[in-house]
Amino acid sequence: MHRPFFRQRGRVRSGDFMEREPEISIRLFSDPQLLAPIRALMDAFAKGVGFSEKTRGLLTLALDEALANVIRHGYEERKEGLIWINFWRLREPGGIRVVLEDLGRSVDPALIQSRNLDDVRPGGLGVHIIKETMSESSWESRPGGGMRLTLVKWLSEEERQQSAQSQSENTRP
């Protein structure tokens, strides 16, 4: 059950963190009441990396949607399912990588699609939000059962400059 933290080794791909352990690893139950604390952590983690208030709002939303989908579709709203979330900071040019894993029902990743938003109806917005927000998002079914979702978001040019500036600006009038 604890394996996902360690199986990352030698499997991760994007960017400069090959083999690097995640800065923060979380295991939680598939309980909607736990979404708020995870959002709060995501927001502060992204702030530390230099994302703007606006982007942090969207990153928080995207992670919430991904977790809600695992709870709703993967675990069919049962609260005792396990979910793992790993958070990495990416350097050069700066960003974050978040990997979610679960042991719920696994579906063909090709079926996870955003719908046409012109057709106005409640629901079916989560995958759209995730794809629109992230620089990269990809679902896989895990060999041992369940799904793995990999999310990557790079800093924008503006956020990069802001973040560099806030360092040099320090203690200056």
Added chain:
Amino acid sequence: MHRPFFRQRGRVRSGDFMEREPEISIRLFSDPQLLAPIRALMDAFAKGVGFSEKTRGLLTLALDEALANVIRHGYEERKEGLIWINFWRLREPGGIRVVLEDLGRSVDPALIQSRNLDDVRPGGLGVHIIKETMSESSWESRPGGGMRLTLVKWLSEEERQQSAQSQSENTRP
């Protein structure tokens, strides 16, 4: 390294959660830059349990102090040490339990004491804050090396009533 999540089984004591897995388990590096995301999670977790804004401020502070001590004293400010934090909700009468574990330098728990605050000087305030804030706090050295700190905080009578009220009040004018 991942064991602490599971060793809790059959070892936990306080309250009603014998054998129960923590709602949220976190593993992070001993990097001060990660304190802010953990504080944010703590704050939102405590909010969900029904702690007041004032108490949440202190709980967040107490956990920050405990982590800062692990980083400073346990890992002597090296950033690559591992820290595990487990969060439980406690029912009847309502509260939280947070257990921190590390693999750093372990000290005799008797040496972890708050100092006399009348002697004004910088430093030496963390243990005082932790003891003053929490309903229970106890340090042990872990058999495998490192320390374990167990923190428990119960809702006050007022918080309990507020929290019960906010449920029945729902959708009422």
Added chain:
Amino acid sequence: MNQELVVEQSSIGDAIVLRPSGDIDMSRASSIRKAVAEAMRAQPARLIMDLSHVAYMDSSGLATLVEALQHAMRSKVKFILVGITPRVKSAFEITKLTGLFTIATTVEEATKA
């Protein structure tokens, strides 16, 4: 973890005003749904949803608002959103829902919209 969303309800003239406070996510969208259903039973001329105390809303929350709008249209009730905070605005924008709703700046303005 039992902090249900509190939804205050009040009346101004022929309008019912609902004011939820707190984050609206999967764990709490049903509070909105219940509050809307109850308000609709009173057959008001307009239903004003004051979101000024909602700092965050996910797609479960957006879905309940779309449902409420559709319910209101069927019942010939004017449905107006008020006080949208920045992060909630982002959620409306990214899902292209902004144009769908009547949005007012203040409750006052919404009673006339």
Added chain:
Amino acid sequence: MNQELVVEQSSIGDAIVLRPSGDIDMSRASSIRKAVAEAMRAQPARLIMDLSHVAYMDSSGLATLVEALQHAMRSKVKFILVGITPRVKSAFEITKLTGLFTIATTVEEATKA
């Protein structure tokens, strides 16, 4: 993770005002220490620490303020805190440091304290 604390510095008459913004914890207390050292080198009559943009401070932050106060007393500089937010106030209270400092409500008031 390289968001250092920004500390704005300005002068009002014979006072230097430092205004840090952001949480002050172990990762950022040294920014305060540096800013205080730099301000003291200018030998102002008073040093005002405007904490209105600091929502959170842990004991590392409190320690730098105690150091700053001691440094200021040795140098006969008046050291005044301004704009203490609720959570920072709690941190002062629980460590019984409140009585130690001269605290003013506004920067204006602090220039006369």
